[in-house]
Amino acid sequence: MERGKFRFASNRLGVMASFYPWIIDIKGNPERVAFTLHRLTGVILVGFIALHIVSTNTPARAGWEAWVEEVQRLSGVNLVSILFFIAMGALVFHSLNGIRLLLVELLALGIGRPEKPKPPYIPPSLKGYQRTLIYVVFILSLVIWALMGYVIFLM
Amino acid sequence: MVFDLKAATRTPPKVVKVRVRRYNPETGSSWWQEYEVETYRGMTVLDALLRVKAERDHSLVFRYSCRMGVCGSCGLVVNRRPRLACQTQIAEVASEGRPVVELEPLYNFRVLRDLVTDFTEFFGKHRAVKPYIMRRDVREREEPTLEYSQTLDELAEYYEYSLCISCGLCDAACPVYASDPNFLGPQALTQAYRYVADTRDELWEERLRFLDVEGSIFKCHFAASCSAVCPKMVDPAGAIQRLRSTLLKYKIRLYRKTRIAKVVPPMEKREPPKPLPPEATLVEGVDLKLIEEEKPVIPVEKLLTT
Numbered sequence: 001m002e003r004g005k006f007r008f009a010s011n012r013l014g015v016m017a018s019f020y021p022w023i024i025d026i027k028g029n030p031e032r033v034a035f036t037l038h039r040l041t042g043v044i045l046v047g048f049i050a051l052h053i054v055s056t057n058t059p060a061r062a063g064w065e066a067w068v069e070e071v072q073r074l075s076g077v078n079l080v081s082i083l084f085f086i087a088m089g090a091l092v093f094h095s096l097n098g099i100r101l102l103l104v105e106l107l108a109l110g111i112g113r114p115e116k117p118k119p120p121y122i123p124p125s126l127k128g129y130q131r132t133l134i135y136v137v138f139i140l141s142l143v144i145w146a147l148m149g150y151v152i153f154l155m
Numbered sequence: 156m157v158f159d160l161k162a163a164t165r166t167p168p169k170v171v172k173v174r175v176r177r178y179n180p181e182t183g184s185s186w187w188q189e190y191e192v193e194t195y196r197g198m199t200v201l202d203a204l205l206r207v208k209a210e211r212d213h214s215l216v217f218r219y220s221c222r223m224g225v226c227g228s229c230g231l232v233v234n235r236r237p238r239l240a241c242q243t244q245i246a247e248v249a250s251e252g253r254p255v256v257e258l259e260p261l262y263n264f265r266v267l268r269d270l271v272t273d274f275t276e277f278f279g280k281h282r283a284v285k286p287y288i289m290r291r292d293v294r295e296r297e298e299p300t301l302e303y304s305q306t307l308d309e310l311a312e313y314y315e316y317s318l319c320i321s322c323g324l325c326d327a328a329c330p331v332y333a334s335d336p337n338f339l340g341p342q343a344l345t346q347a348y349r350y351v352a353d354t355r356d357e358l359w360e361e362r363l364r365f366l367d368v369e370g371s372i373f374k375c376h377f378a379a380s381c382s383a384v385c386p387k388m389v390d391p392a393g394a395i396q397r398l399r400s401t402l403l404k405y406k407i408r409l410y411r412k413t414r415i416a417k418v419v420p421p422m423e424k425r426e427p428p429k430p431l432p433p434e435a436t437l438v439e440g441v442d443l444k445l446i447e448e449e450k451p452v453i454p455v456e457k458l459l460t461t
Contacts, residue, residue, distance in 0.1 A: 006180040008273065009266040011259075017333035024262070024328055024380065025236035031379035031392075035330065038376070104377055108400035114315045117388040120160060124315075125382050125393030 028126070030134050038097050041090035048087035074152065081152055088148050093141040100133045159247055167194045167246040168254040173203050175215065176259045177269045188212075194245050200256060201229055201240040204270075216269040224386055227322030231270055232259040237324040239386045261327040277323055280339050284347035284365070289358035301418040303355045309414070316349035316394050318387045325381035325391045331374050339371040341381035341391035348398035355416040363405050372399050 017023055021036040059070040073080050103109045110133060112124030173192050178185045190207045201219055208215050219229040222241045229240040234248050234257050249256050264272035290296045325341040326332050332340045339347075347366060351359045366372050372395065381391040404410035 007183040008180055009178055009183070009185060011261065011266050011272065012263050012336070013330075013333035015334045017262075017330040021330075023235070024232075025234060026380065026383070027236075029378075029380055029383040031377060032330070032383075035376055035378035101377060104396055105375075105399055106403060108396045111393045111396055114312060114390070114393070116311070116314065117318065121388045123382040123385065123388050123390035123393065125379060125390050125396070128393075 030131070031126075034097055034100075034134050034137070037093060038101070041094040041097075044087060044090040045094055048083075048090070051083075075155070077153055085149055085152050088152075089141070089145040092144045092148070093137070096137045096141050100130060100137055103133075104130050162244075162247040165246040166196050167198060167244070168249055168251050169194060171203070171245055171249045171254045171256055173207060174255060174257045175207075175270065176257075177215070178260070178266045180268055196246075198245045199241055200231065200233055200238075200243045200245060200248070200258070203245060203256065204240060204258070216271050218271050225320065227320035230261050230272075230322040230324050230327065232262060232327065233257070235259075237261060237327040237384045239322060239324070242386055261323055263327050263329070263333050264323065272323070274321075274323060276336075277321070277326060277340070277342065280343040281321065281346060283369075284339065284343050284350075285362055286343075286346040286350060288350065288353065288355050289361065290355075291357050295418060299418075302421050303416040304419045305354055305416050309354045309416075313349045313352040316345050316352070316389055319345060319349075319389045320387055322386065324384045324386060325389075328380035328384045330378050330380065331376065335374060337371065338374045339366075339369065341375075341395060344372060344375070344398060345389060345391040345394040348394040348401075351398060351401060354412070354414050357415050359412055360405075363402050366398070367402060367406065372402060375399070 013023055018039050019036060021032045026032045056070065059066040074084050075081065100110075104111060110128045110130035112128040115124055170191055170193055173190045175188050175190070176185065177188050190211050192203045192206055194203070201222060204215070204217050204219075208217075217229070217231070217240070219241065220226040221228070224239050224242040227239070230237060231240045232238075233240070233243055234255075238248075240258075245256065258270060260266045260270045261272045264274070264277070267273050288296065295301075319342065321342060323342065325345075329338075329341055332338050344366075347362055350356045351362060356362075375395045377392060377396065379392040382389075382393065385391060401410055
C-alpha cells in the first residue's frame with residue numbers, strides 16, 4: 001500500500017494458512033490439524049461430487065447393463081477405484097469431524113465452562129471433551145477407511 | 156498459551172543466533188538479519204532484542220512497553236509461533252541443538268518497519284463490535300450515581316474474556332483471518348461475547364444483530380489456534396463458539412437474557428470490628444497480661460544495637 005513515499009508490507013499468510021497447518025508452530029493444537037483436514041477433504045468432496053455426477057450421468061441413462069459395467073470399474077486396483085477410495089476416505093473424515101464440529105459450533109458443547117486462569121494456563125476449550133473427540137474421529141475414520149479399502153480393492 | 160514450565164527453568168545456550176526478518180518501508184525491501192547474542196539465565200526474547208539494539212544495531216525497530224505481559228505491545232512471531240517477546244524466555248524457544256531464535260513481525264498484520272505492525276485495522280474491528288456496556292438510559296451510564304448489582308456467578312461467565320490485552324496474537328494465528336480480510340477476527344468476536352454475556356449490558360440484541368448481518372462469526376471453523384497462543388488464557392475459541400450458539404438460539408427465539416443487572420445504591424460499609432478488651436483471652440487459663448510482662452529471649456536493647 002502506498003502512503004506518501006512509504007510502502008508498507010502486507011504480512012497475511014493467505015490461503016496457505018488453511019491448507020498447511022505447520023505454517024505456524026501448532027504444538028498442543030490438534031484442532032488445527034483437524035481444521036486443515038476438514039478443509040482439504042471438503043475440497044476433495046466437491047471435486048468428487050462433480051466427477052460423480054458426470055461419470056454416472058451417461059450410464060444411468062443408457063440402461064442397466066451400462067450401469068453394471070460402470071459399477072464394476074470400481075473394484076480392483078485401477079485409477080477410478082483409487083480415486084474413489086480417496087474420496088471415500090475424505091467422506092468418512094469429513095462427516096465424522098462434521099458431527100464433532102456441529103456439537104462444538106452450534107451447541108457450544110465440549111468446550112468446558114469459563115474459568116479463572118490458573119497454572120498451567122490451559123484454556124477450557126482445549127481441555128473439553130472435544131479434544132478427546134478429535135482423537136476418536138481420527139482413529140475411527142482410519143479404521144473405517146481401511147475397511148473400505150479392503151472392500152474396494154480386495155473383495 | 157500452555158506454558159512450558161520445564162523449558163522455562165532450563166539454562167539457555169550461552170550464545171544464540173537471533174534472526175530478525177527486517178523490512179524497510181522507504182525501499183520496500185525485506186531481508187533476514189542475524190545477530191549473535193550472549194544469554195543469561197532468565198533472559199527473555201525482549202531482553203535479547205534490547206541487547207541487540209543497545210550493542211549491535213540501533214536501527215532495529217520493535218515495540219514494547221511494560222516488559223511484563225500486561226500492555227500487549229511486544230507481540231512477535233518467535234520460531235513460527237505468535238508470542239509475547241517479554242513473556243518468552245530464550246530457554247523456551249532455543250536449545251543447545253538449535254540455538255536459533257527466529258523473529259518475524261506478527262502474521263496477518265501490515266508491517267510498518269522491521270518488527271512493528273499496524274494495529275489500525277485490528278482496533279477498528281474491535282471498535283465495530285461496540286466493546287462497552289450499553290444501557291437504555293444513557294444518562295445512567297454516562298453520569299452514574301448508583302451501582303450495578305451482579306452476582307459472582309454472573310461475573311464468572313465473562314471474567315475470563317475481560318482479561319484480553321489486545322496484543323493481536325490470536326489474529327496472527329487464525330487461519331481464517333489469514334485468508335479473509337473481512338473476518339472480524341478472534342479478538343473482536345471474543346470482546347463481543349464478553350459484553351453479550353455481561354448482565355450489565357442491556358442492548359445486547361443490537362450487538363447480536365450486527366454480528367448476524369455482518370455474518371463474520373460463521374466464518375470461524377474452530378481451528379482453536381487463537382486459544383492455543385493466547386498469553387492471558389482468554390480462550391477466544393470457546394467464546395466464539397458460545398457467541399455463535401447464542402446467536403443461533405436468538406435467531407430461533409430461544410435465547411433471552413435472563414437477567415439484566417439493576418442499578419442499586421452502594422452497599423453499606425460494615426462497621427470495623429471492635430477491639431478486644433485487654434483482659435480478653437482466646438485460650439482458657441492464659442493471661443495476656445502475664446505474657447506481655449514476660450522477658451523476651453533476646454533483649455530488645457541488644458537487637459537495636461546490632
